[in-house]
Amino acid sequence: MNKAEIIETINGFLVEEFEVxxxxxxxxxxxxxxxxxxxxxxxxxxxxxxxxxxxxxxEADFVGIATFQDFYDLIENKIIAKG
Incomplete structure (x- = not known):
């Protein structure tokens, strides 16, 4: 999954699940x-x-997460680390 797909997926569920x-x-x-x-x-x-x-x-993963970009990067890094 590339960065654009990660962002699209995150934004999609934020709009649907969190009514943003x-x-x-x-x-x-x-x-x-x-x-x-x-x-x-x-x-x-x-x-x-x-x-x-x-x-x-x-909970520790959210330390330092302020912006959407921070959140996208967190998820991308988790996916990469998972392999």
């Missing part, structure tokens, strides 16, 4: 503010990512 306006999703936009995430939403986000990409995410 696709126009508000931009690489440099703040992830938490744009999505309006609370702690339960983070759990849903982790489950959705794990189902779509077959990678595991932990």
């Amino acid at each position: 306006d696709g126009d508000t999703i931009a690489p440099d936009a703040n992830l938490k503010d744009t999505l309006g995430l609370d702690s339960l939403d983070y759990v849903d986000l982790v489950v959705t990512v794990e189902m779509n990409f077959k990678v595991k995410l932990g």
